[in-house]
Amino acid sequence: MRIVVADCSVDYAGRLSAHLPRATRVLMLKADGSILVHSDGGSYKPLNWMSPPCALSPVELETEQLEAGVVEAWQVTHQKTADKLIVSLFEILHDSSHELGVDPGLIKDGVEAHLQELLAEQIELLGDGHTLVRREYMTAIGPVDILAKDPAGASVAIEIKRRGEIDGVEQLTRYLELMNRDPVLAPVQGVFAAQEIKPQARTLAEDRGIRCVVLDYDAMRGMEDLNTLF
Amino acid sequence: MRIVVADCSVDYAGRLSAHLPRATRVLMLKADGSILVHSDGGSYKPLNWMSPPCALSPVELETEQLEAGVVEAWQVTHQKTADKLIVSLFEILHDSSHELGVDPGLIKDGVEAHLQELLAEQIELLGDGHTLVRREYMTAIGPVDILAKDPAGASVAIEIKRRGEIDGVEQLTRYLELMNRDPVLAPVQGVFAAQEIKPQARTLAEDRGIRCVVLDYDAMRGMEDLNTLF
DNA sequence: TTTTTTATGTCGCCA
DNA sequence: TGGCGACGTAAAAAA
Structure with a gap:
């Protein structure tokens, strides 16, 4: 699990097209390649995301992006549906990785x-x-x-x-x-x-x-x- | 936004009762008091969570818990529904806070x-x-x-x-x-x-x-x- | 694997 | 505020 806090903008193209303007957000990169983009509010649903199975790869920056202040960009692609998520990073404020292991999972009771x-x-x-x-x-x-x-x-x-x-x-x-x-x-x-x-x-x-x-x-x-x- | 990586167990009582056995997880504490408990897999839905409006408060530890190795415990209560989430922390591996500001929100297209x-x-x-x-x-x-x-x-x-x-x-x-x-x-x-x-x-x-x-x-x-x- | 049902659904609209 | 439908519904159960 890698956690990045960054000033970023996000673009999604898949079943619909969506765009997140530049702002500071938390990016959660899970071991299976999936990514969640969270803000400091809302509920458990991320602002934007990509569900597994998917793969993250760095994107070669174009002159235009470099001029706009983009430091780094990621492209996350879904293996089957070809959905695409592009994260453009302007400034990375925090970046840490953690070994979590496999979770034993939720036990429900009283349903x-x-x-x-x-x-x-x-x-x-x-x-x-x-x-x-x-x-x-x-x-x-x-x-x-x-x-x-x-x-x-x-x-x-x-x-x-x-x-x-x-x-x-x-x-x-x-x-x-x-x-x-x-x-x-x-x-x-x-x-x-x-x-x-x-x-x-x-x-x-x-x-x-x-x-x-x-x-x-x-x-x-x-x-x-x-x-x-x- | 506070991000904590910890060895923890979680108990929820609300519309149903649920329990998460001890394991290493990521806890996301948002500015509105809400909390998400994420593992390193699954998809965007957390293992457990509490949606706003809710409030987090520390729990006084009992002897039994201290003996079991609990270092700290939080209680998150929903303002209206009285749903309750209790997080028992055994070891905190990472703890950081970040100022995110208000998010401009998602722009959807094609719906x-x-x-x-x-x-x-x-x-x-x-x-x-x-x-x-x-x-x-x-x-x-x-x-x-x-x-x-x-x-x-x-x-x-x-x-x-x-x-x-x-x-x-x-x-x-x-x-x-x-x-x-x-x-x-x-x-x-x-x-x-x-x-x-x-x-x-x-x-x-x-x-x-x-x-x-x-x-x-x-x-x-x-x-x-x-x-x-x- | 595919289809159907459930969900701590969440989100947004309009009365 | 409450009711209703859509959702990148997601996730679990059934077939």
Whole structure:
């Protein structure tokens, strides 16, 4: 990994053409030949970049560029798509290289899939007498996370999110609308289950007669451990 | 912009939970408080990050952490969502700060928006006698890229894409269906305009009575230059 | 390998 | 500010 801080301008030609006027930026050159051009703001997306597989090579400077004050120029070319990125450096303020090694990678946990798995195992969290029909119950417009039955035998459709927001309520509403047209299933009660439910989402859900259930992930995982243990 | 190369581990809790085991990585700390954790591979997406607005603060180390070899720890918290990122540093290999200033930003060229602008100016490309009604004509299900009239005064709805694929045809079909129900507009003819139209998309479009027009971006831009010149 | 789906998407526009 | 669509979407999962 080579890190260069420099006064530079960048030109990209590929799926679109783009230009970055002269300014001070951070250039991250990774071991696989890829390059990221970052400014001191924005989010994780670089201003400009080239993804691997690609190769960096120095560019012979023309008189015009030398006169404009260009000290050095790089050309980064994508192996397959022929996308091209040209970095013109006017002044290098910092330049260092670092041996990083291979990264062990990110371990994700607590995603929606795991919550769904846990709630399916502990369906009684919705209330005594609830029973699981099945996970990923298929409908014409997509799978409902969990289909269950309440103690009276009525259908319950459950939408699970890590964080409950409006679009989750909309999604569940679409499922309910469809399922309530099916005489075998109707009437179907909706349950919006999440670790955290935003006030706006709760209001919308309750206004539509959808029950909101806040899930305690740690407690549910604890229960699972107990179940696995015995 | 502060750049730190360090042996570290990272924990994230927000929409999901994630953990990065101890390894050497590059930490980019931006002026707005945001942080990116990069490895020496992958692509432009960091292994982990926190987007602004957020704030970084040092964490008081516990005995357990000190014994494990943690030298320093940071906590980055998102202002609104309460997402949290904790970076535990075992060894700092590099640490430098740089004044970057505000970036002038990326200048894009050749995107859909520009194509739309150009076609609106050169609406006669659809055929002599065509006139522009307006760009981004609003309908109940979203804006139609361009609404025009043919020489006979009939409505023409134009969907513009850089690369014309099936979903673009579907989108235009939805607009046409809706607009043709409006007695003021009906009958509305559809035009699918793109720099490149995939055979599948062309077949579907023509089957639905939608005209396909391939746009020559360079020629259109050339025309614009002439128009600006005189 | 190719296609489809997901995403801590991000970004930009317009109501 | 919130909703909606495009993105050089990228990245992961499925086929």
